[in-house]
Amino acid sequence: MTLSDAAAQADAAPLRFADPDEPALPLHLATQRSLPQVAASLPDAGRRWIEATGYDAAAGRCIVLPDGAGGVGGAIFGLAADETRPFAAAAAADALPAGAWRIATPLDPEAADEAALGWLLHGYRFGRYRTEAAPRARLAAPVGVDARRTEAIAAGVALARDLVNTPANDLGPDRLESAARSLAEGFGATFDVVSGAALETGFPMIAAVGRAAAEPPRLIDLRWEGAADGPRVTLVGKGVCFDTGGLDLKPAAGMRLMKKDMGGAACALGVARMVMAAGLPLRLRVLIPTVENAVSAAAFRPGDVLRSRKGLTVEIGNTDAEGRLVLADALTLACEEAPDLLVDFATLTGAARVALGPDLPALFTDDDALALEFAESGARVRDPLWRLPLWSGYDAMLKSPVADLDNAPAGGMAGAVTAALFLRRFVEPGTRWAHLDVFCWAPKAAPGRPMGGELQAGRALFDLLSRRHG
Incomplete structure (x- = not known):
């Protein structure tokens, strides 16, 4: 299977709804408090079965109901009264018999959207290297849910998950380029790659x-026009396909998950897929500086001074702080055409994970209105993030005695903030810019989110763009 084939899993079942013409069995969602009302609405066979089995609708418990003629008449899935996990109802897919199901419980529009998307995301499996059966129960799109849009979101998430889950021996810069090219071709986008001498000259830190x-x-450069005069939205994704740390070598434990260090690129491509599939009236650009931070005689060294595309010089305090270097050149290019919105995704710092854990990406922006939009969209679609400060008081930490900047300030304090401040030096003043420090990995499985690669903050950004421009 080629990487393009693996990426195409995003378009395959079970990430689609059941055929609307296929008969679907009712699935009732109940809490222990609402179970009596649900039971009262059922045919006699269902009510008697609940009484006979002592089913209590405890959170996560599912009961399949008879139809009185020896067949299946429906099911009930229990939810906690104070359920806070996103996509909790999606876990029902694991317990139901094969076939088409419909949610029979009335839901408000946002809850219906969440239940529908959660079901699709719960069906994701990374099957490139082994066969792992996905849930066989399929969901009919709930009334009022935009099935096409929801499937497009699920496909974007699945694309990002596939890319992050693929190990570095099958996803280096060559194949990341192939995956991005395949995505561009699928949606009629233009595609360009800068490499070789042109990269050395124009993007010296990436090189x-x-x-x-x-x-x-x-440097991968994808462009797509949803409207010839639409706002310019540029996404930049860190594409470090594997990070050894360079000459400042990581310990073995720190290297174990470094196949996911291209998670920022995966997020950018996943969002791009959503935007293009939805046909948002934007002029979209995706820039992905893609490298492997390896060790050889040619490796850049601690103490080297690099000149950036912007002309600023950077002393290398640590070769393991390489992500901000490749992003800096890409952000400089992005600003040269003055985008209306510039967003970068990067698995950038361990400091952000120490502060916020694996589930909360860190958001940095000087634009309070943009931060509020992100927060509202993240809460709306259950794709959370948390704003951290671009505290200018820490700019002095970036000083170098021999260059304009140091890429890794000594002391280790405020590491996520100083990394964001470093990037800000390469963003033109006045640009609406947000930096997302993402983890892109789910350490534990949860409803709608299997363990492994994950798109973070991407659905929040897509919701923001859809509400602005959809």
Whole structure:
């Protein structure tokens, strides 16, 4: 299977709703408090079965109901009265018999959207290297849910998950480029790659970080027009396909998950897929600096001074702080055409994970209105993030005695903030810009979210763009 084939899993069942013409059995969602009302609405066979089995609708418990003629008449799935986990109802898919199901419980529009998307996301499996059966129960799109849009969101999430889950031996810069090219071709986007001498000249920090690897570094540039005069939205994604730490080598434990260090690129491509599938009236651009931070005679060194595309010089305090270097050149290019909105995704700092844990990406922006939009969209679609400060008082930490900037300030304090401040030096003043420091990994399985690669903050951004421009 090629990487393009693996990425195409995003378009395959079970990430689609059941055929609307297929008969679907009723699935009732109940809490222990609402169970009597649900039971009262059922045919006699269902009510008697609940009484006979002592079913109590405890959270996560499912009961399949008879139809009185030896068949299946429906099911009930229990939810906690104070359920706070997103997509909790999606776990029902694991317990139901094969076939089409419909949610019979009345839901408000946002709850229906969440239940529908959660069901699709729960069906995701990364099956490139082994066969792992997905839930066989399929969901009919609830009334009022935009099935096409929801399937497009699920496909974007699945694309990002596939890319993050693929190990580095099958996803280096070459194949990340292939996956991005395949996405561009599928939606009629233009596609360009800067590499070789042009990269050395125009994007010297990308070139320096990636020059030690077997596969050469490059800058991927995808463009798509949903409207010829639409607002310019540029996404930048960190595409470090594997990070050894460079000459400042990571310990073994720190290297174990570094296949996911291209998670920012996966997020950007996942959001791009959503935007293009939805046909939002934007002029979309996706920039992905993609490298492997490897060790060889050509590796850049601690103490080296690199010149950036912007002309600023950077002293290398630590070769393991390479993500901000490749992003800096890409952000400089992005600002050269003055986008209306610039968002970068990057698995950038362990400091953000220490502060916020694996589930909360850190959001940095100087734009209070943009931060509020992100927060509202994240809450609306259950794709949370948390704003951290671009505290200018820490700018002095970036000083170098021999260059304009140091890429890794000594002391280790405020690491996520100083990384964001470093990036801000390469964003033109006045640009509406947000930096998302993401983890892109689910350490534990949950409804709608299997363990492994994850798109973070992408659904929030898509909701923001849809509400602004949809």
